[in-house]
Amino acid sequence: MSELISLTAAETAAKISAGEVSAREVAQAHLDRIGAVDDRIQAFLRVDTAGALKAADAVDQAKAKGEQLGPLAGVPLALKDVVVTNGLETTSGSKILSGWIPPYDATITTRMREAGIVILGKTNMDEFAMGSSTENSAFATTHNPWDLDRTPGGSSGGSSAAVASYEAPLAIGTDTGGSIRQPAAVTGIVGHKPTYGSVSRYGLIAFSSSLDQAGPFGRTVLDAALLHEVIAGHDPCDSTSLDVPVAPVVAAAREGANGDLAGLTVGIVRELGGEGYESGVTAAFTDAAQRLEAMGAKVVEVSCPHFGYALAAYYLIAPSEASSNLARFDSVRYGLRVGDDGARSLEEVMSLTREAGFGPEVKRRIMIGTYALSSGYYDAYYGQAQKVRTLISRDFADAFQTCDVLISPATPTVAFRLGERVDDPMAMYAADLCTLPASLAGVPAISVPCGLSAGLPVGLQVMAPALADDRCYRVAAAVEASYGAPLIASAPAL
Amino acid sequence: MTTTLPPFDDVVARFEPVIGLETHVELGTRTKMFCGCMTDFGSEPNTQICPVCLGLPGSLPVANKAAIEATIRIGLALNCSIASWCRFARKNYFYPDMPKDYQISQYDEPLCFEGYLDITSEGQSYRIGIERVHLEEDTGKTLHVGGATGRIHGATHSLVDYNRAGIPLVEIVTKPVPGIGAKAPEVAKAYVTELRNLVRGLGVSDVRMEQGSLRCDVNTALNLPGADWGTRTETKNVNSLRSVERAVRSEMIRQASVLDGGGRIVQETRHFHEDTGVTTSGRSKEEATDYRYFPEPDLVPLAPDASWVEELRATLPETPSVRRGRLQEAWGVSDHDMDSIANAGAVELIVATIEAGASSEAARKWWLGELARRANETGTELDALPITPAQVAAVAALVDAGRVNDKLARQVLEGVLAGEGDPEAVVVSRGLEVVSDTGALGAAVDEAIAANPDVAQKIREGKVAAAGALVGAVMKTTRGQADAKVVRDLILERLS
Ligand SMILES: [Zn+2]
Numbered sequence: 001m002s003e004l005i006s007l008t009a010a011e012t013a014a015k016i017s018a019g020e021v022s023a024r025e026v027a028q029a030h031l032d033r034i035g036a037v038d039d040r041i042q043a044f045l046r047v048d049t050a051g052a053l054k055a056a057d058a059v060d061q062a063k064a065k066g067e068q069l070g071p072l073a074g075v076p077l078a079l080k081d082v083v084v085t086n087g088l089e090t091t092s093g094s095k096i097l098s099g100w101i102p103p104y105d106a107t108i109t110t111r112m113r114e115a116g117i118v119i120l121g122k123t124n125m126d127e128f129a130m131g132s133s134t135e136n137s138a139f140a141t142t143h144n145p146w147d148l149d150r151t152p153g154g155s156s157g158g159s160s161a162a163v164a165s166y167e168a169p170l171a172i173g174t175d176t177g178g179s180i181r182q183p184a185a186v187t188g189i190v191g192h193k194p195t196y197g198s199v200s201r202y203g204l205i206a207f208s209s210s211l212d213q214a215g216p217f218g219r220t221v222l223d224a225a226l227l228h229e230v231i232a233g234h235d236p237c238d239s240t241s242l243d244v245p246v247a248p249v250v251a252a253a254r255e256g257a258n259g260d261l262a263g264l265t266v267g268i269v270r271e272l273g274g275e276g277y278e279s280g281v282t283a284a285f286t287d288a289a290q291r292l293e294a295m296g297a298k299v300v301e302v303s304c305p306h307f308g309y310a311l312a313a314y315y316l317i318a319p320s321e322a323s324s325n326l327a328r329f330d331s332v333r334y335g336l337r338v339g340d341d342g343a344r345s346l347e348e349v350m351s352l353t354r355e356a357g358f359g360p361e362v363k364r365r366i367m368i369g370t371y372a373l374s375s376g377y378y379d380a381y382y383g384q385a386q387k388v389r390t391l392i393s394r395d396f397a398d399a400f401q402t403c404d405v406l407i408s409p410a411t412p413t414v415a416f417r418l419g420e421r422v423d424d425p426m427a428m429y430a431a432d433l434c435t436l437p438a439s440l441a442g443v444p445a446i447s448v449p450c451g452l453s454a455g456l457p458v459g460l461q462v463m464a465p466a467l468a469d470d471r472c473y474r475v476a477a478a479v480e481a482s483y484g485a486p487l488i489a490s491a492p493a494l
Numbered sequence: 495m496t497t498t499l500p501p502f503d504d505v506v507a508r509f510e511p512v513i514g515l516e517t518h519v520e521l522g523t524r525t526k527m528f529c530g531c532m533t534d535f536g537s538e539p540n541t542q543i544c545p546v547c548l549g550l551p552g553s554l555p556v557a558n559k560a561a562i563e564a565t566i567r568i569g570l571a572l573n574c575s576i577a578s579w580c581r582f583a584r585k586n587y588f589y590p591d592m593p594k595d596y597q598i599s600q601y602d603e604p605l606c607f608e609g610y611l612d613i614t615s616e617g618q619s620y621r622i623g624i625e626r627v628h629l630e631e632d633t634g635k636t637l638h639v640g641g642a643t644g645r646i647h648g649a650t651h652s653l654v655d656y657n658r659a660g661i662p663l664v665e666i667v668t669k670p671v672p673g674i675g676a677k678a679p680e681v682a683k684a685y686v687t688e689l690r691n692l693v694r695g696l697g698v699s700d701v702r703m704e705q706g707s708l709r710c711d712v713n714t715a716l717n718l719p720g721a722d723w724g725t726r727t728e729t730k731n732v733n734s735l736r737s738v739e740r741a742v743r744s745e746m747i748r749q750a751s752v753l754d755g756g757g758r759i760v761q762e763t764r765h766f767h768e769d770t771g772v773t774t775s776g777r778s779k780e781e782a783t784d785y786r787y788f789p790e791p792d793l794v795p796l797a798p799d800a801s802w803v804e805e806l807r808a809t810l811p812e813t814p815s816v817r818r819g820r821l822q823e824a825w826g827v828s829d830h831d832m833d834s835i836a837n838a839g840a841v842e843l844i845v846a847t848i849e850a851g852a853s854s855e856a857a858r859k860w861w862l863g864e865l866a867r868r869a870n871e872t873g874t875e876l877d878a879l880p881i882t883p884a885q886v887a888a889v890a891a892l893v894d895a896g897r898v899n900d901k902l903a904r905q906v907l908e909g910v911l912a913g914e915g916d917p918e919a920v921v922v923s924r925g926l927e928v929v930s931d932t933g934a935l936g937a938a939v940d941e942a943i944a945a946n947p948d949v950a951q952k953i954r955e956g957k958v959a960a961a962g963a964l965v966g967a968v969m970k971t972t973r974g975q976a977d978a979k980v981v982r983d984l985i986l987e988r989l990s
Pocket of ligand 1 (some may be wrong): 526529530531542543544545546547548660
């Protein structure tokens with residue numbers, strides 16, 4: 001394994017900035033790594049070799065001209081295929097968008113390009129981000145580098161697998177109900193879901209508008225924080241984007257690495273543990289809580305009584321919004337068109353296209369969402385789910401009266417086997433049990449590795465009040481430091 | 495099926511109508527509702543589009559502040575309350591000219607609600623309740639190609655122009671209007687006319703029905719006296735002020751005929767046909783789409799604060815009815831005449847014509863006379879005639895200067911309407927100027943005297959009134975272009 005690919009993003013940027021290595025060499029090393037292992041991992045749907053080298057060369061030229069480089073200039077990144085890229089095919093993992101070349105960049109794409117980040121390509125994902133194993137992709141099955149028979153989580157499984165297999169030091173994922181935190185946990189890396197509204201959604205192919213949030217993956221907390229600061233910040237193109245200063249997450253990650261958490265109160269959420277949680281996961285979680293205590297934090301138990309309804313509420317709200325967001329895939333303006341033989345009506349062509357273009361999980365959610373929004377059922381389903389959402393937010397508010405952060409396992413189990421849950425949607429949905437409350441309340445939450453269970457990584461979830469993303473990074477960095485080296489270093493070689 | 499339709503007088507003698515109107519006004523904002531695209535009318539297809547108004551994957555809407563201001567101003571002018579907090583909602587249905595397959599609209603939380611508009615029709619005042627005023631986005635336009643009629647039936651393919659998609663649209667919904675009996679058609683028309691004048695006065699839309707920037711749906715129901723209100727139908731495709739009146743009348747007659755035949759009225763959408771003046775059935779409520787409204791999660795709620803609303807209130811111009819009262823006094827016309835002027839949509843045209851130099855009498859005379867007749871003949875609105883107030887004022891000036899008489903003036907107007915240029919140019923090209931040159935007229939006068947010796951003799955004997963017959967003969971040979979007074983003087987001079 002080339003030394004260049006095992007560096008952290010922070011180290012890579014420092015070397016490029018110091019002139020010890022060129023951005024092109026770094027990009028090439030990662031492209032080579034993808035070439036060597038991705039047939040087994042299948043993290044990428046498409047690799048943009050030309051685009052990546054061009055972006056790397058631009059960084060090298062800027063450096064040659066003596067320009068000041070940004071903190072991640074020249075660092076390669078794997079981009080989830082839900083984020084639109086001008087001139088580069090973007091499918092959201094769906095056949096219905098196969099071949100679609102966007103004419104514009106997402107705001108976060110623009111920000112990363114401007115920061116000199118080198119986009120290596122687009123990563124696999126569950127179709128329209130609906131899933132927890134990346135098995136719902138229309139194109140490929142991604143494998144967990146810790147055990148190729150297991151899933152890398154989902155829906156951002158391509159991004160988590162790319163980072164965990166050293167194909168890229170950084171990746172972008174999106175999290176609607178846990179799609180960053182759960183894949184990060186099961187691949188032994190760091191993944192953060194920012195406060196809703198703190199990262200622009202402009203150019204993210206929408207799944208559930210009131211929940212979707214893009215965020216960073218990295219092998220270290222600091223790397224994730226550096227990427228967070230590039231993508232976060234107000235965007236006038238997104239009405240729900242918050243016009244507030246970005247939380248100082250890089251400083252928090254550095255501070256947390258000191259391992260001093262004196263004065264911090266950490267709440268263990270009683271409802272996110274116990275029965276249904278794998279014993280190895282529970283053991284790793286308990287160990288992490290003890291580490292926090294050892295670093296000076298006061299650890300208490302709190303109750304969030306409505307968290308038990310999060311799954312039910314989520315599986316009404318997200319499909320409802322999805323049923324509307326996905327209506328536009330109607331064959332008229334872009335993407336797949338099926339059955340347009342000159343004889344069929346527009347309605348028939350729309351139906352045939354959607355029948356052929358959407359996978360079974362997407363269809364299931366469109367059906368559920370359409371039903372939940374129907375006249376006569378709205379109050380009982382969508383309306384009721386929104387009330388539950390309010391109650392969950394209240395639970396958080398109450399808990400944050402006494403606690404600075406809340407913790408739980410990031411997932412109830414370690415990575416499950418490919419194929420194990422594909423025919424059991426409820427078992428698949430249960431993978432998001434721990435991550436759903438923070439999504440519904442719009443609060444920030446991070447997953448950081450906290451040990452292994454039977455040789456597979458376990459994630460610790462740290463949740464903070466809205467806009468206090470820095471607290472997630474501080475605590476995560478402290479946990480990371482308590483292990484000495486990042487746990488990913490103990491992953492088996494590919 | 496042929497049914498004999500009952501006469502309107504008979505219908506209103508036996509039934510009571512309840513009407514309601516839903517009006518869409520396309521705002522004249524510089525940019526679209528949720529993106530920065532321009533809104534110019536008549537541009538090349540699909541040149542005013544972007545990822546947002548095309549609904550491309552990943553794009554997001556951001557609300558246009560100018561459109562929100564315009565809507566609040568319309569609401570205030572209609573005496574509405576302004577919501578202190580409200581949301582946009584998605585109206586979900588599949589349609590190819592609607593890029594996202596949902597329309598961003600408002601549902602149970604309109605921006606403006608509970609207002610009224612005072613109108614007058616045939617000397618009587620009515621207060622029309624306003625249920626709500628809300629803001630939404632327009633759709634694109636579909637063009638069916640290959641068929642004979644431009645309709646989807648028989649077409650080989652369809653083209654969609656998204657230039658209009660996302661243009662801000664304000665929907666103004668009245669409360670049901672009962673108790674107006676036989677006046678229902680006129681009241682409906684007077685309401686839309688007044689609303690149009692009000693919106694135009696606010697300067698937020700050009701409100702042109704023929705260009706679709708003002709669109710109207712008419713709800714009509716009939717009931718027996720004392721009974722509950724009947725089932726209503728919604729008539730769409732009502733594209734002129736005159737059609738508003740005709741559509742209500744025709745739908746009342748049709749419903750009466752159905753009820754007379756023992757049938758029941760189906761709650762449905764009906765289409766008004768400009769050519770035949772009747773409505774035909776569209777989709778019925780039974781098969782209507784469930785729009786699955788829910789709050790638009792891509793947009794933050796609107797929360798206009800009270801001080802902003804008061805700032806906007808301060809920008810409201812004089813209301814049309816106040817303005818009308820002031821103008822009526824200035825022009826010195828009766829209530830009835832002022833009503834006719836307002837209902838003809840002529841108030842602002844007359845004001846502009848006076849500003850261009852005409853007397854108020856002349857301005858009223860031409861707009862309400864010859865031009866109203868022409869508009870009526872061609873089925874257009876007065877302001878849609880291809881003539882400007884300045885041109886009308888120029889015609890009035892030609893009359894005042896004695897260069898044309900009334901009859902010639904009508905021909906000048908006809909020339910302007912036919913696109914022959916300004917009045918002066920028409921006078922020259924058609925050779926319409928009054929001939930008052932005594933030399934040129936002398937021969938015609940002599941000819942008339944020679945041809946009518948009996949009349950000439952009477953005049954010589956002092957019967958001056960008989961001169962009229964000779965004047966008429968001269969006018970005939972000069973095809974109306976002679977100055978009648980000069981002719982008369984010449985005749986009397988020769989025969990004295
Ligand atoms: Zn646009």
